[in-house]
Amino acid sequence: MSFVDTVEVPGLGNRGYLAGGAHGAVAVDPPRDVDRVIEAVARRGVRLTHVVETHVHNDYVSGGLELARLTGARYVVPAGARVAYERLPVADGDVLGIEQGLALRALTTPGHTPHHTSYVLEEAGRAVAVFTGGSLLIGTVGRPDLVEPRLTGELARAQHASAHRLAAELPDGTAVLPTHGFGSFCSAGDASGTATTIGRERTVNAALVKDVDTFVAELLAGLDDVPAYYAHMGPLNAGGPAPVDLSPPRRADAAEIAARLAAGEWVVDLRDRVAFAAGHVPGSLNVEAGGQLATQLAWLLPRGRPVTLLAESADRIAAAQRELTRVGIDRPAAAATGTPESWLRAGEHPRSFPRGTFAELAAHGPEGVVVLDVRRDTERAANHVRGSVHIPLHQLRERLADIPAGTVWVHCAGGMRAAVAASLLDAAGRDVVAVDDAFPAARAAGLPVLAADPTG
Template identity: 75%
Template sequence: MFFIDTLELEGLGNRSYLAGGARTAVAVDPPRDIDQVLAAAARRGVRISHVVETHVHNDYVSGGQDLARLTGAVHHVPAAARVSFARTPVHDGDTFTVDEGIALRALATPGHTPHHTAYVLEAEGAAAAVFTGGSLLIGTVGRPDLVEPRLTEELARAQHASAHRLAAELPDDTEVLPTHGFGSFCSSAQADGDATTIGKERSANDALVQDVDAFVAALLAGLDDVPAYYAHMGPTNAAGPAPVDLTAPPVADAAEIAARLAAGEWVVDLRNRIAFARGHVAGSFNFEAEGKLATYLAWLIPWGRPVTLLAESPGQLARAQRELARVGIDRPAAAATGDPAEWISAHEELRSFPRATFADLAAQAQAPAPGEDRIVLDVRRDSERAGGWVEGSVHIPIHQLHRRQGELPAGVVWVHCAGGMRAGIAASLLDAAGRDVVAVDDSFDAARGAGLPIVTGTRSQSC
């Protein structure tokens, strides 16, 4: 008998796995915070004997090297991956025993990266599951454009071939267990569903139902923006990440928070966007702890800039620190918890800005306030805006706003996204810059119903 435990990394849209038998187990694509992998092994009462990487990751810092060091496990990395640390190179067809009657077999599946490798879990000699990393995902494949632009089309074609190899060599009932596809920008599209098999993918995955030319054309046309911090993940993983440090950061009082803001450092308020809009430290930015904190903070912050975290509780702070460590923001410079009134000095006041709905925006458009210039700012990505936008709105994607906000004309900025979270981030950036802002905290689906004119099929307006 074998087991497979899934470790969800919801903030990054990824999964890691622990699989094994009665005594020993293998960890697949472990995250930076390896304590959760160790806890999963402890619950099973097994020793981690092997750690495997499907590829050198571009979207998070791997915990593989540290986990192997602490457990004494063999660390398997694809042989063609260029890394600077000691590891056991894996070649196509290599097989190793995980526990009695349980083995892993390596299958070269280039495409997401040139060296990408999947691992087939075999129980008593029969394929039971395949850890596909960033190759075959649920309904899609991993994106091929994260390594080198000149290789993108070549890797897209390799993705098609790798998907067909998996489908040809594995039985239909083989469970497909990808690392990406649950919100990660490493996926070329988002997963439709939570579980799948080779048989299901054979009939539904574009890589398996389209010919190679049609597949590659559609894949390349649909590629979305790449988070800026991805440029740092691959080199960090290739060099061998340092062990993670999740001890509490130094405590910051009001004077230190003010000093760090004055020095140009980032002070990040982790509370929800409703609380932040109601009252916050002037100059601070709002990245909700319960949103995609790691993805958007790591995407927007100048790499290496010190960050101070403001949280409503020690638990919220610890969870955020853990999530940020997964993307290489290792140590907050300082932190504070509690009530925001405690984060400012006695002579200061908390700042605030209004929130609104698309219905409010429509009402304001019909009866504008005297003397008020209104700008509607859309911070969705290009791919989202292509489906339609509010007539007359200007467009700056959220990941470009920090360096482009000077392009916005004077006036009150009504900022929206697709659901409210990114509008909250954008509103905080603009508010910190001294702009009058209204955060449209609403689903974009409500814009048309509110009576706002929606434009589709023509050239989008940008600043």
């Protein structure tokens, strides 16, 4: 009897998998912190025979090479991928034996990348699941624009063809187990739900219910911004990531925190946005632990810039450190635990800024106020507050000079990104109010919300 265990990576919106039987198992698209997979293998009491990649990932650092080294498993990478390390290259139709009666069969499914490969888990010759990586997702497909702009149109058409190949060759009951699509920016559209099958996707997936020209046109029109750090993930994975080091970072005192800020380094406060607004180290950035810490920080942080982490506890530092390794921020320069008062030198005082709601913004009125929308372009296109300034969060650091004079009421869709933006503005010396509210409340508060014209 086969099993499939899911290795959740919620901060990045991804999943890895451990699949096998009574004696053997394979890991599919493992995260950087491979101890989680090793623990899952130990719980199952099986031997890891293969570590399998569906593609060279563009959104996170893979733990595949290190997992294979630590366990002695064969490292399987699609033959078409150009990588700098020894691996077992797999081509269309190749079969990887896991144990008697259980195997993985490779199906080339280009589209997310040119070399993308899906793997069918077969028990006694019968397909029970397919690991689709960034090919067929839940209700959508992986985006085709992360490799090279000149290939995007070609890869979009390949995605359509690959989805149809999977639907044609696999039974309706086959479980579809994608790597992306649970909040990942590798998803070309909004995925809904956490489980699906080939049969369900036949009826709901855009790639399977629309003709290729319509599908490609809509797919390309709906692509969102690409996180800046993605440009570094593919080359890092192709070159071979270094082993991860999760040992505690060195402890920083108040003098060191001040010196690092003065040197232009980043000091990131991981506390929740309410606590940060109430009091924080001047010049520090607030990115709440949990949520999309890795995505938001890696998108904003200049590559290679040292980062010091602040949090209430060592456990919170350790969890954040683990999450950041998945996007290539391997070692914090330093860390400190406690409260803002303990992070400041004698005689220094925490800074603070107010939080507000859309109702409070409406009551305040427009006089002397700048309403700053830090949502992404696709969100803004759907609806926005009339007269608001639009600078997506990932562009804010370079565009602070574009914000008019006045107190800045900054909002996003729910409050988290507004808090990050407010901390950036506060560090730059601007008077800011962080709108900690859901965007639909803007219309309910009587603010003039302009919606997109459905007729185009």
